[in-house]
Amino acid sequence: MLSENKPLKTLTFLSILLVLLAFLMVIFYAPVELNMGMVQKVFYFHVSAAWLGMLAFLVAAISGILFLSKKNLLYDHIAASSVEIGLLFTAIANFTGMIWARPIWNTWWTWDPRLTTMTIMAFTYIAFILLRRGIDEPYKKARFGAIYALVGFVSVPITFFSARLLRTIHPIIIGGGSGEMAMTSRMYQTMAAGLVAFTLLFVVLLWQRTRLAEAAAVIDRLKAEQNAEEFGEVENG
């Protein structure tokens, strides 16, 4: 159970190294933005975290489809793990956004369409975790999780396009046309480094969390079998 996994260990080490490298680029390579000053540099990891949050919910939705078609509990473990990690990245994006907003918008929070839809998305997936915990039978739990992950995914494109289609004060990084944030090539390179580092970190976390979920499920099943045997013995006299 949970035997040593060399590729996972190597990837973990590589992801930590890449995150540190991206952070060094944020500090030393990316220029300081003239109006916002140093707080603008929070944006490099903020964007990566927001992107990874959405990607994690996409992975959960795809895993949901795979579970519904193949009935393999592995996909349920991937979906649940992905949602958990997606919430971690969404929390990072939300909190860093608030910290950036305080000196730039002069407020920690405003009911802007992007911030509002992102919060609704986060609560949708918090509910996924809480409701899923209320079901004991593994296949029932997995079926509920799969359908929820699919329906809940509707909140992701709404969040993504909210800054592009609705009136918002949230900056647009890519695909914003005239409203796009002005960035130098060094800024784009640093953002790309952050995205690559966080994507690898996501893969590592998902792999690790899914392994743990699978191991815990095996233990639960064995415990249930053992309990059934014990009760059987008592009943038989």
Added chain:
Amino acid sequence: MADTMGYFIAGYAVIFGLLAVYALYLVLLGKKVKKDWEELSDKK
């Protein structure tokens, strides 16, 4: 240029803090799974 260094530090403290908390959660979860497995093996 606005002096926003404090917010920069707070931002990255939140990022690395949350990642560290989640990493610690995974480590503790791993330990619990190993302990449960050992207990189960002993019972057998």
